[in-house]
Amino acid sequence: MAQRPAGCHGGRPLSAILAGLLLLPLLQAGRSCSTPCFCFATPDTLQCRLGRLLEPPAELPPAARNLSIAGGNLTVLRAAAFAGGWLEGREGKAAARPLAHLTLLVLTHDAIEALEEAAFAGLPALAALDLSHNRLRAVAPGAFAGCAQLRTLRLNQALRRGTRGGLGELLDGALANLSLARLELAGNRLRELPPGTALPPGLRLLDARNNSLQALAAEQLDGLAALGRPRLLLAANPLRCDCASLRPLLVWLRNASADDDRGLLHCASPRPLKGWPLGRLRASQLGCGGGEGAELGLPADDASLRPPETASYVFFGIVLALIGVVFLMVLYLNRRGIKRWLNNLRDACRDQMEGYHYRYEQDCDPRRAGTGGL
Structure with a gap:
């Protein structure tokens, strides 16, 4: 309990740096983390630490199913980064502490720039990986080696600005041996789709929304058709x-x-x-x-x-x-009749006003004022 896990360093807490860690066994009632910075639990221990995560935690509970690290500064993910690194044995290299039950790994806003060979080794059950909102500039061809169950990969806004060659060259060879069903590449300012040779066969959905696609080349779409015509999302381009x-x-x-x-x-x-x-x-x-x-x-x-x-x-x-x-x-065809009607109306109004004026002058004559008293 008193020991600080590797990868944690003193400093101010980050919001939700490790959240949503779900385990197969349930904790005893009343035991919970009092801080949101760094928290994971096992049936025997409950550890909470304050710190800025500069590398993946050295030890994680082997029963963990879902792991989320957000707001860290991981920069480079080395081999078996979440499984304790490599161990040399008679049968070759193997992950030191594999997480056999981990199915969801979320690494958003972690300033990740490079994925080295076998970065996710030791996670044989990994089905969904979210690397959105990072700054990837280098992905090794074998970065996802050992992730045979990976079906969803999210790389939304994950490409570093100014990266030469685009996302197609960045992922060249990294996805070829995967069995992805969903690949999300939204918000990466892509000017063209990745070539079909850089995408995994059997892909069912390719999300390329909110990029800079002005026109799609026939060769790119033919490459997608060769993969089985996945669903293509292109809104906001x-x-x-x-x-x-x-x-x-x-x-x-x-x-x-x-x-x-x-x-x-x-x-x-x-x-x-x-x-x-x-x-x-x-x-x-x-x-x-x-x-x-x-x-x-x-x-x-x-x-x-x-x-x-x-x-x-x-x-x-x-x-x-x-x-x-x-x-x-x-109006034009009846202009003469309308003019005659207006003249007649004007004459009638003038005669009527002259009659009123004559009666007014008679009523105002002082010589006729006392006649009624005689």
Whole structure:
């Protein structure tokens, strides 16, 4: 209890640096951590420490299932970083303290820059790994060796700014031997998708939202098709909407499943189509020929060029304009009769006012004031 675990150093506490550690055995009632900084428990001991985590803890309970470390400064994950490092034996290298039951590992906001060979060795049951919000600049080809059960890998906003070669080169060879079902690459400012050779076969979902994708090359999408046509998420990308740029994507969407995010895709350029939903585009807007538009599944009817609500306002304006034109035409054709009617009205009003004026002058005559008293 009094010993400080390796990797902990004195300093101010960080918020939620190690949280959500779930164990198979339950602790006795009334035993809980009083500080949120560093906490893990076993059936026999309960340890809480204050410190800034500069490397993974040297000892973790072997029954742990879920482990979350956030806000640390891990920088580099070396071989078997969470399983006590390598041990030399007769059968070769092996993890010193493997965590056979760990299925979820969350390492967000930990300033991780490099993953060395076999960084996650000793975690044979690991099924989900979250490395989002880090600064990866180097990933060894065998960084995920030994993670045969890994199905979900999250690398959202994990690429360091200015990394040369992009995420495809960074992950080249690292994912080839995995059996991933879900790969998340959102928020990495990607200008192109990773090549199919850098992605694991059997991938079911590739999340590439909120990147800098303007156009998808046919070779990239063909590489995804060779993997089994995984579900592709592309929302919040600045897509360029012209026939040449959109052709590969439209072909992909035409053959893709109906549960993609095509309803969230919008054009970013050219300016006349900025913000236009991809699902409402027409062949004439993209500059595609009639035959080419039909091949891509684009409607060629210009009458449906505008969205329904816009068309209704336009129709209403046309009706009001026609009514105004008819009204002005009626006034013009009856201008003489209207002028004669106005003159007659003016004469009638003048005669009426003269009659009122005459009666007023008679009533004001002093010679007629006393007549009623005689």
